[in-house]
Amino acid sequence: FYIANGAIIxxxxxxxxxxxxxxxxxxxxxxxxxxPVRINHLAHGGGGVHCITQQQPAWPVEG
Known part of the structure; x- marks a missing residue:
């Protein structure tokens, strides 16, 4: 599970x-x-709640 502000995923x-x-x-x-988040398909692919709560970089990178 994932601890969020005011919630548990x-x-x-x-x-x-x-x-x-x-x-x-x-x-x-x-x-x-x-x-609760249904993760049947995600778990089948080898992922979990941790995987879907990761940061995503901004794209395209400017600079």
């Missing part, structure tokens, strides 16, 4: 365990919104 797979995981995260991080 958690991987979700469309299964019942997603709800259990969301409840655990909500208890661990009171005051933050738990946002």
């Amino acid at each position: 958690m991987p979700a797979y469309g299964i019942d365990a997603d709800n259990v995981a969301a409840e655990v995260l909500a208890q661990a991080f009171p005051g933050r919104e738990v946002v």
